[in-house]
Amino acid sequence: MNARTFQLAGELIDRVATDEKVVALTFDDGPDEHAPEIIDILDELRVRATFFVIGSQVEARPQAAQALVAHGHQLANHTYTHQRMIFVSPATVANEVERTDAAIRAAGQRDEILFRPPTGKKLLMLPLYLADHQRRTVMWDVEPDSGKTPTAAEIVTAVREETRPGSIILLHPWYAGGRNTREAIKGLVTGLREQGYRFVTVSELLALRRR
Numbered sequence: 001m002n003a004r005t006f007q008l009a010g011e012l013i014d015r016v017a018t019d020e021k022v023v024a025l026t027f028d029d030g031p032d033e034h035a036p037e038i039i040d041i042l043d044e045l046r047v048r049a050t051f052f053v054i055g056s057q058v059e060a061r062p063q064a065a066q067a068l069v070a071h072g073h074q075l076a077n078h079t080y081t082h083q084r085m086i087f088v089s090p091a092t093v094a095n096e097v098e099r100t101d102a103a104i105r106a107a108g109q110r111d112e113i114l115f116r117p118p119t120g121k122k123l124l125m126l127p128l129y130l131a132d133h134q135r136r137t138v139m140w141d142v143e144p145d146s147g148k149t150p151t152a153a154e155i156v157t158a159v160r161e162e163t164r165p166g167s168i169i170l171l172h173p174w175y176a177g178g179r180n181t182r183e184a185i186k187g188l189v190t191g192l193r194e195q196g197y198r199f200v201t202v203s204e205l206l207a208l209r210r211r
Contacts, residue, residue: 004139007122010131014139016166016205021196023167024205025049025189026140028078028116030057030174035064037182038173039071045189048072050202052116052138055080055100058107065107074201075104076114076138085117085126093129114138114202138202140170144188145181155184160191166209168202 004014051068053075058065079096101113115135144158173181
């Protein structure tokens, strides 16, 4: 249920096998009123990221979701209500995924819609649905801002120490609790670039997988 590297059915990716110093920056939840701030930061840094959004939030703030797409970012599915997807019915799984897909399409996303389960939890019905619909589950291998509330400097340090070629970095920049993460974005991008890394969307990262 909690494994980052395994699920019972379907394809799961937590990191991409590549020799290139390339990483994907991903953001979970939202969008909310902080979308313009995050877009401005990423524009300044010339970074395109992948946003695993909540369908109800996209419907509540369609202009924020549209702006993310317009600025070159990738939208991906993080369910409609962010409920834990364990011990749920097939109908609940379908509703959570498909309503969010529709909201993402309405925001302008045209390419494949990737999926990430809330809090990374998946048991039986969700993996079976994803496998049946040929959907890819994207987890992560670097998560510097979960658990206790780290400072921006601690987030930057953790990312620099834990990132490897092909890493998928998970950040939570939304809501009041995401302030330190928002403040850390510039530092972690700059720090990784100093180490020779470049940033791509998750779909672009998947295309670079070593065969």
